[in-house]
Structures are given as structure tokens and as C-alpha cells.
Amino acid sequence: MRGEIESALGVDLFAEVTGDERLPSCFEVSELLSASVAAVASAASSLVEAVGLASSPPPVCVHQRLVSLWAGRSIHPVGWEMPPVWDAVAGDYRTRDGWIKLHTNLAHHRRAALSVLGVEPDRGLVARAVADWDAEALETAIVDANGVAAAMRSRDEWLRHPQGVAVATEPLIAWDAGRPGSLRSWGGTRDRPLAGLRVLDLTRVIAGPVATRTLAGLGATVLRIDPPDWEEANVVPDVTLGKRCAHLQLDTSEGKASLERLLADADVLVHGYRPGALDGLGLGAEARQRLNPHLIEATLDAYGWTGPWAGRRGFDSLVQMSCGIAEAGMTWSSRTEPTPLPVQALDHATGYLMAAATLAALCKGARGNGIGSARLSLARTGYLLARHPATITGTLGLRPEQADLSPITERTPWGDGRRLRPPFDMQGTTIAWDSPATELGATSATWSD
Numbered sequence: 001m002r003g004e005i006e007s008a009l010g011v012d013l014f015a016e017v018t019g020d021e022r023l024p025s026c027f028e029v030s031e032l033l034s035a036s037v038a039a040v041a042s043a044a045s046s047l048v049e050a051v052g053l054a055s056s057p058p059p060v061c062v063h064q065r066l067v068s069l070w071a072g073r074s075i076h077p078v079g080w081e082m083p084p085v086w087d088a089v090a091g092d093y094r095t096r097d098g099w100i101k102l103h104t105n106l107a108h109h110r111r112a113a114l115s116v117l118g119v120e121p122d123r124g125l126v127a128r129a130v131a132d133w134d135a136e137a138l139e140t141a142i143v144d145a146n147g148v149a150a151a152m153r154s155r156d157e158w159l160r161h162p163q164g165v166a167v168a169t170e171p172l173i174a175w176d177a178g179r180p181g182s183l184r185s186w187g188g189t190r191d192r193p194l195a196g197l198r199v200l201d202l203t204r205v206i207a208g209p210v211a212t213r214t215l216a217g218l219g220a221t222v223l224r225i226d227p228p229d230w231e232e233a234n235v236v237p238d239v240t241l242g243k244r245c246a247h248l249q250l251d252t253s254e255g256k257a258s259l260e261r262l263l264a265d266a267d268v269l270v271h272g273y274r275p276g277a278l279d280g281l282g283l284g285a286e287a288r289q290r291l292n293p294h295l296i297e298a299t300l301d302a303y304g305w306t307g308p309w310a311g312r313r314g315f316d317s318l319v320q321m322s323c324g325i326a327e328a329g330m331t332w333s334s335r336t337e338p339t340p341l342p343v344q345a346l347d348h349a350t351g352y353l354m355a356a357a358t359l360a361a362l363c364k365g366a367r368g369n370g371i372g373s374a375r376l377s378l379a380r381t382g383y384l385l386a387r388h389p390a391t392i393t394g395t396l397g398l399r400p401e402q403a404d405l406s407p408i409t410e411r412t413p414w415g416d417g418r419r420l421r422p423p424f425d426m427q428g429t430t431i432a433w434d435s436p437a438t439e440l441g442a443t444s445a446t447w448s449d
């Protein structure tokens with residue numbers, strides 16, 4: 001696993017991983033997460049050397065227990081509660097011939113699923129309606145209605161499916177051809193290597209936001225943009241740590257002009273709208289390059305960049321259903337219903353790998369080797385994990401102990417909280433977040449107040 005990540009990234013994974021506690025799974029989930037964070041740590045250390053902040057890459061150390069805990073909830077509220085992870089309808093339902101997962105956390109996706117099923121948002125009504133469908137037919141109908149759902153497939157079925165075939169031929173990290181050019185000097189320090197680096201964040205829910213949260217932990221200024229009506233209450237306290245978050249209506253001329261100004265002054269763009277969505281907003285690759293020839297990009301999608309499902313909306317939990325992970329979990333655990341990974345590991349690993357790819361691209365640029373951008377997908381990360389069945393049964397639960405938590409109280413808009421300690425260390429650098437988690441749209445759409 002480390003070897004594949006190393007060659008995809010083009011950086012030696014020299015970070016030491018400490019601890020051997022593992023999450024329970026039939027796949028090497030904790031190993032995947034640790035290797036992805038080792039990629040971040042190793043690339044960050046290489047960057048410190050590349051930009052002349054140290055004469056050699058500083059030692060880096062990854063804490064497997066903390067990495068695994070970060071894949072659950074990273075904030076531990078004091079006197080308040082995190083909203084539930086799932087809305088009232090989301091979940092696995094029995095079809096005539098198998099299982100389907102409905103992802104209905106976002107209101108427009110819920111409307112799409114319910115309109116296909118022709119029922120009100122009630123689990124019992126949904127279950128009765130789903131039972132009259134075949135899984136793939138319902139999946140297709142919901143996707144055609146711009147919703148999100150995934151039928152449960154076995155790994156063999158996925159490897160034979162045209163999308164599974166396409167994903168298997170994609171690289172873990174697809175680098176573009178690169179272009180000549182130099183980076184703007186952002187003025188990082190040994191303590192905070194990314195201080196002054198501007199990261200524009202057009203990502204949602206977990207995977208992309210984990211990438212930008214990781215860069216913020218190294219000192220980057222991260223500005224996240226969302227449409228004014230976008231809401232992800234169940235993950236916001238976890239993923240907005242260290243970021244500025246602003247609203248922009250990008251399909252208006254003022255909103256687009258604001259984004260163009262932000263893009264022109266950015267160093268990095270991390271995005272996770274569906275492929276083609278930025279083009280639809282008049283901000284396709286050429287336009288972005290014209291606005292900012294120095295811009296490094298890291299992008300993700302759900303199901304890969306080639307094949308019939310390239311462009312399909314998706315989430316980690318759906319990709320796990322499609323690619324055989326939920327079915328393998330069911331057999332392994334002797335349960336009678338789809339059994340996903342104990343955490344949304346495809347999201348977290350893909351997010352860390354996007355952060356690592358950004359750091360590797362900065363390294364390359366700093367060494368005068370041009371400007372490059374990377375593309376990743378949840379499905380390709382899933383393909384990596386599914387080839388690594390666990391040989392040791394993990395037992396780690398997701399409840400942290402006091403020693404796992406930072407002693408500092410984080411003051412959030414929802415109340416005080418304690419954040420997990422950082423999942424890795426780098427000698428001479430403070431891994432920390434300069435601001436607490438915040439509501440979406442809380443700041444102005446500018447690089448500073």
C-alpha cells in the first residue's frame with residue numbers, strides 16, 4: 001500500500017508510523033489512513049527542505065491511533081452535541097433482488113429520491129416503496145433524477161462492471177502534464193511552513209475539506225466558498241477547523257467576479273464539484289489558468305475520471321456499496337445487511353492524499369520543475385483499499401481517551417470543544433489550527449478581514 005502511494009505521489013514515504021492499534025475491518029483501514037497521513041507528513045517535510053527552511057527534510061512521525069480517531073469525530077463537544085450523521089431517510093434498504101443505499105442528507109438529493117419513489121420522507125414508506133424495485137433499476141432512476149444512490153455489488157461484480165474496469169486502469173493520483181512557471185513566494189516559516197499560502201477551497205462534506213483542513217494545520221490560509229443555501233451541519237464542526245468560510249452565489253456576475261479575484265490571488269485550488277461543474281460556471285481549466293498561471297490544483301470526484309460513471313455524484317458510503325467493500329464487510333462480519341467500513345476511510349484517505357499531492361506539487365514548483373495539478377477519486381482510493389484485506393483483526397473503538405485530546409479548549413459557535421491532538425508531528429513545526437471551527441458563510445469572501 002505504501003509503495004503504491006509513494007510511486008503515485010513521487011515522494012518517498014519516509015515518515016515513521018508509531019502504534020499498532022487498528023480499527024476493526026476486513027480491510028487494512030488504519031494502515032490506509034496512516035499511509036495517507038505519512039504521505040502528507042513526508043511531502044511536508046520534503047517541502048520544508050525544498051523551500052530552504054531546513055538543510056535536510058526534518059523527521060516526521062505519524063500516530064496511527066490518532067489518525068484512526070481523526071477519521072471519526074475530531075471534535076469532542078463540552079455541553080452540546082454534534083448533529084446526527086444521517087438524516088431520517090438515509091440508509092440501506094432491501095430491494096426485490098438485493099440492497100440499495102439512499103444518500104439523502106442534502107435536501108435536493110432527498111427530494112430526488114423521494115420523487116422517484118413517490119413517497120413522503122418516512123422510513124417505513126420508503127422501505128415499502130423500495131421493496132418493489134430491483135436495485136440497479138432504482139439506482140439508475142434516482143441518478144437520472146439528479147439524486148444519489150448506490151446498489152450493493154460484490155467486488156467481483158464491480159471488477160466486471162464497466163466503471164470498475166475503468167477505475168482499475170486509472171492511477172491513484174493522476175498528474176497533469178504540468179506547465180513551465182514558478183510559484184509565488186508565500187513566506188512560510190520553519191514553525192509554520194505554509195503560512196501565507198492561499199488555498200481556495202471549493203469542496204464539500206468530508207474528503208476535499210479534510211485536504212484543506214490538513215493544509216490549514218501547516219499554516220495555510222484556507223478560504224472555503226459555498227452557495228448561500230448549502231448546509232452540512234453534521235460535519236461542519238469537524239471540517240471547518242482553521243478555515244475562513246464565505247458564501248458566494250457563483251451563477252451571478254458579481255459572485256463569479258468575486259471568485260475570479262480570489263482565484264487570481266490564490267496559490268492553490270482544491271475542488272470537488274462534479275467534473276464539468278466549474279466549466280458550467282464559466283471557470284473551466286483554461287479560464288482558471290488565464291486568471292492565474294501559477295495555480296496548483298488538487299481535484300476529486302466520486303467514481304473516477306473515465307468510464308460511463310465519470311461525473312456521477314457520489315459519497316464515500318455509496319462508493320463502498322458500489323465497489324464491493326460493503327458486501328465484503330457483510331460476509332466478514334456474518335451480518336445480514338451491508339456492512340461498511342467503521343469510518344469513512346475513502347473520504348479521509350483521499351483527502352489526505354489530495355493534501356499530500358498539493359505539497360508534492362509545491363515541492364516540485366519550489367525546485368523549479370514547473371506547475372502541476374493532481375486528480376483523485378474516492379473509487380480509485382477504494383480500489384487500493386480493496387486489494388488489501390486485513391490479516392490482523394483490529395479492535396480500536398472510536399471513543400478517544402483524555403490523552404488523545406488537546407488540552408486547549410476550542411471555542412466554537414456551538415459551544416466549547418476539545419480537538420484531537422494532531423495526527424502527525426514534524427520536528428521544528430507546530431501542527432495547529434489558527435482559528436476554531438466556524439459556520440459556513442461566516443466571513444467575507446476575501447483573503448483577510
Ligand SMILES: CC(C)(COP(=O)(O)OP(=O)(O)OC[C@H]1O[C@@H](n2cnc3c(N)ncnc32)[C@H](O)[C@@H]1OP(=O)(O)O)[C@@H](O)C(=O)NCCC(=O)NCCSC(=O)C(=O)O
Nearest residue numbers: 205206207227249250272273274277301302313314315316
Ligand atoms: C458532493 C456532490 C455529490 C454534491 O452534488 P450536487 O449537490 O448535485 O452538487 P454539484 O457539485 O453537482 O453542484 C450542483 C450545481 O451547483 C453549482 N454550484 C456549486 N457551487 C455553487 C455556488 N457557490 N453558486 C452557484 N452554483 C454553485 C455547480 O456548478 C452545479 O451546477 P450544475 O453542474 O449546473 O448542476 C458532488 O459535488 C460530487 O459528487 N462531488 C465529487 C465527489 C465529492 O466531493 N463528494 C463529497 C465528498 S464524499 C463525502 O464527503 C462523504 O462521503 O460524506
